[in-house]
Amino acid sequence: MIEPSVFKLDQADIDNIRQRMQEAVDGEFIPGALILVGNSDGVGLLETAGFQTSAGRNPVNSQTIFRIYSMTKPIVSVAAMSLIEDGLLALDDPIEKYIPEFSNLRVIDRDSGEVRAARNSITVENLLTHESGLIQAIFSPDSELGKMYQRDFPDYSDITARDLAGRIGKLPVYFEPGSAWHYGHSTDVLGAVLEVAAGKALDQVLNERIFEPLGMDETSFYLSSDKAERIAEPNFGAMADNTQVRAMLSGGGGLNATTEDYVRFAEMLLRGGEYRGTRIIEESTLDLMREKRIGSEVSREFFFYGETGDWGLGFHLQPTTEDPDGPHNFGWRGIGGTLFLVDEENDFYMIYMEQKRGGPRAPFNNNVAQRMVYEAMRD
Secondary structure (H helix, E strand, O other), X not given: OOOHHHHOOXXXXXXXXXXXXXXXXXXXXXOEEEEEEEEOOEEEEEEEEEEOOOOOOOEOOOOOEXXXXXXXXXXXXXXXXXXXXXXXXXXXXXXXXXXXXXXXXXXXXXXXXXXEEOOOOOEHHHHHHOOOOOOOHHHOOOOHHHHHHHHHOOOOOOOOHHXXXXXXXXXXXXXXXXXXXXXXXXXHHHHHHHHHHHOOOHHHHHHHHHHHHHOXXXXXXXXXXXXXXXXXXOOOOOOOOOOOOOOOOOOOOOOEEEHHHHHHHHHHHHOOOEEOOEEOOOHHHHHHHOOOOOOOOOEOOOOOOOOOOEEOOOOEEEEOOOOOOOOEEEEEEOOOOOEEEEEOOOOEEEEEEOOOOOOOOOOOOHHHHHHHHHHHHHO
């Protein structure tokens, strides 16, 4: 541990954060939560509240296992860039090179439902930037394409990522690739592309390129039954039993991890792609990932943050000051309540962990956690 003052956090700030977390637990919005702030010198803030489950056993700690959902995406994105460095993949590769079902790509007209041939292929870069035209039913349930997704694969846990990608490739896309941003199955399809490009299952790719070099031995798609007592469970929202091994290795949201493990990944990003002597990707590659990709020609109609911020190759890029062109952090969050961000300008990373999906709005969550940390640092 290092002094919280390194991050301009004083005891009053810490007490305030802890109190707000405890309010969320006491109000039974969540069973428990954890917040951590650190940098390459160590951890300056580590606060927990509550328990891993509503039963009140096993307090939340750095070894608690959380479903990190879309915080899987940055890990898969870094793995993709690692393959690009090795010449096994290229940003401008059309994905039908790896998934032939995308060869005859079509675009659906959102108003009429008519389908026409696409002018462009989806590229690896389009998958990384979510400018592929692929969506997900949960984010566009009332659209004609969203209904197709619901109809064709309402539950895809028992098919492989390659099977899912093949099925998606036979459906139209929501817009011409490269013309708009829309969240969806892009990183699931990217996971399947990695499997074909590397000639290995996605869990092997991640183990070899990220988890084993970083010592992330508690991060995996599925968990052995002897870890069941360490799994955080929500008060609200159904979450799958991650001790049941299924066919799907979801690059878009399938990983489980401890906070301690994700610290290693976040610190590697803060240190320019290297973790304590082990290089995962080149600093120039990480710089490329942090470049703003939503240009003036790309529609922001579906971008979660509207006109605020931007998107890189696998990360959100959110301003840390009032100046939209000023410094930004990068990272992403999971639909189960988790968040990580890396702020190079202020030399810190932050991780927030909870498990919640639905239910009433809590007085403390990942947005509040991020805001309180930044407000404390600015005071």
